[in-house]
Amino acid sequence: MSETKVQTRPDTSDGPRHVAIIMDGNGRWAQMRGRPRLFGHHAGAKRIREIVEACPDHGVKYLTIFAFSTENWKRTQTEVAGLMALFRRYIQREARDLFQRGVRVRFIGDRIKLDEKLVTMMDDLELMTAGNDRVHLTIALNYGGRDEVTRAAKRLAYEIEMGRLSHKDVDAETLASFLDTHFLPDPDLVIRTSGEARISNFLLWQSAYAEYEFIDTLWPDFTRAEFARVLSLYGTRERRFGAVKA
Numbered sequence: 237m238s239e240t241k242v243q244t245r246p247d248t249s250d251g252p253r254h255v256a257i258i259m260d261g262n263g264r265w266a267q268m269r270g271r272p273r274l275f276g277h278h279a280g281a282k283r284i285r286e287i288v289e290a291c292p293d294h295g296v297k298y299l300t301i302f303a304f305s306t307e308n309w310k311r312t313q314t315e316v317a318g319l320m321a322l323f324r325r326y327i328q329r330e331a332r333d334l335f336q337r338g339v340r341v342r343f344i345g346d347r348i349k350l351d352e353k354l355v356t357m358m359d360d361l362e363l364m365t366a367g368n369d370r371v372h373l374t375i376a377l378n379y380g381g382r383d384e385v386t387r388a389a390k391r392l393a394y395e396i397e398m399g400r401l402s403h404k405d406v407d408a409e410t411l412a413s414f415l416d417t418h419f420l421p422d423p424d425l426v427i428r429t430s431g432e433a434r435i436s437n438f439l440l441w442q443s444a445y446a447e448y449e450f451i452d453t454l455w456p457d458f459t460r461a462e463f464a465r466v467l468s469l470y471g472t473r474e475r476r477f478g479a480v481k482a
């Protein structure tokens with residue numbers, strides 16, 4: 237078997253271009269303070285701005301955050317309703333600031349189960365920020381990796397059924413073009429806060445060669461300084477994408 241050329245980054249000081257974050261630990265953060273879980277989610281939402289703002293300083297062009305998974309509907313009705321209200325409030329409060337800071341916002345996930353008003357707000361924010369290019373913020377809302385691949389496969393099958401595509405054309409690139417993330421490069425680094433070492437159905441396809449950092453800090457305590465520290469760890473990694481060192 238021939239050895240493929242190693243695809244390491246040319247300079248180890250290079251940071252990741254696309255960082256994805258599983259913002260975990262809001263509930264525990266609130267419980268530790270004797271407050272309801274939603275208090276933690278509100279604190280978590282406030283953290284996002286600081287991290288988005290830090291991205292250009294570190295050469296991070298794409299930031300993808302996991303806000304609500306396809307499994308999160310199993311939480312209590314109070315928590316789900318509170319989170320949905322928080323998403324609406326976040327868009328309402330942050331839209332102008334995001335726009336002015338040159339952030340392009342896009343959402344991934346299945347919108348079908350989401351409240352119509354929220355979906356309209358998501359569409360409007362995407363439209364409003366479509367011309368921005370400083371940082372690309374992607375918010376995963378009612379997102380699940382398996383669900384995303386299933387929906388992509390269904391749409392692909394439909395295209396074949398309609399005769400617009402042949403099964404012979406189907407390769408990894410074709411399938412990826414049907415994913416919610418078709419406009420994004422693959423993540424270089426996935427961070428999960430709160431000490432849990434799971435990927436919880438996040439960007440399953442896209443993270444095939446991502447580096448992972450599982451850190452103990454609960455999301456509402458995740459600061460700009462901690463973000464910088466985690467990014468610096470990435471600089472010590474050597475990515476080989478399945479190849480061997482030359």
Ligand code: FPP
Pocket residue numbers: 259260261262263264265273277278280281284302303304305308322323326375430455
């Ligand atoms: C996981 O913590 C977090 C979530 C399920 C929701 C993430 C949402 C936010 C950070 C805030 C809102 C986001 C936006 C985009 C406005 P958990 O509740 O599972 O915490 P636990 O593991 O301590 O219970």
